[in-house]
Amino acid sequence: MWKRVQVGEKVGYGMKDSKEIPDYYRRIYEKWYNWFSYIYDPFVDVLFLFLNGGFGGERRWRELIVEWINPQPGEKILDICSGTGTLTIILGKRLAGTGEVVGIELSPAQLRIALGKEKPDGVSFIEGDAQNIPFSDCYFDKSVICGALHELPREVRRNVLSEAYRIIRPGGKIVIIEQNKPDLKWKALLFDFMERFNPEYPTYKDLLKCGLTNEIKRVGFRIIRTDTTSWEYFQIVLGER
Ligand SMILES: C[S@@+](CC[C@H](N)C(=O)[O-])C[C@H]1O[C@@H](n2cnc3c(N)ncnc32)[C@H](O)[C@@H]1O
Numbered sequence: 001m002w003k004r005v006q007v008g009e010k011v012g013y014g015m016k017d018s019k020e021i022p023d024y025y026r027r028i029y030e031k032w033y034n035w036f037s038y039i040y041d042p043f044v045d046v047l048f049l050f051l052n053g054g055f056g057g058e059r060r061w062r063e064l065i066v067e068w069i070n071p072q073p074g075e076k077i078l079d080i081c082s083g084t085g086t087l088t089i090i091l092g093k094r095l096a097g098t099g100e101v102v103g104i105e106l107s108p109a110q111l112r113i114a115l116g117k118e119k120p121d122g123v124s125f126i127e128g129d130a131q132n133i134p135f136s137d138c139y140f141d142k143s144v145i146c147g148a149l150h151e152l153p154r155e156v157r158r159n160v161l162s163e164a165y166r167i168i169r170p171g172g173k174i175v176i177i178e179q180n181k182p183d184l185k186w187k188a189l190l191f192d193f194m195e196r197f198n199p200e201y202p203t204y205k206d207l208l209k210c211g212l213t214n215e216i217k218r219v220g221f222r223i224i225r226t227d228t229t230s231w232e233y234f235q236i237v238l239g240e241r
Pocket of ligand 1: 022025029033080081082083084085086087104105106107110128129130131145146147148151152156
């Protein structure tokens, strides 16, 4: 079950009581995002003020994603697990109405924040589960997944990555940014300590254990480039279908 939503529309009704809302989400995140979504944007802002060593930290890694995905006029781009829509909107501005940018997001609370923002032409949001993306094979030129895979249990994470592979055309690109385990022990311990207070701690550990690039490769993508950013808090990967 999914629904395309527009500014001013009520969300949370398309899927209410649907069995298709995954169990993990109901158990761990439904209530969490109902309140966290209100402070999500300022929280991310403040977190990266420290991690990037100054103002504009969040903007810098979001711009890095845009630089790596390199949107071209007329392209179709899917933002998977789009949250409050910050990146979706940045991508839409870059395409300036010439293409299509779609965000798919499960949490009605997160979507409500996204829908309250000013959207450029060509941007839309879908309320739905990224394990089941409502587009045909190879529909999109490119896709991004930003800071979401670490929240997903292994099976869900793999389903989402397989769906990303399915909807991107051959030769199309994907950029994924996720938490990283730095080589420096004290830094790795510090990041681990920060994550301990989050509900996603077990799935975060599992992603680090499996390895982000391994997970991306196992669904069929070819890895083109990897790097770290924000004091090595994040790893960023560019893949090609
Ligand atoms: C940490 S947030 C990242 C949001 C956004 N990508 C950003 O850059 O700020 C992770 C998001 O993934 C969403 N999510 C989790 N499971 C999902 C699923 N199966 N399908 C779609 N969205 C999902 C959550 O509701 C949450 O908004």
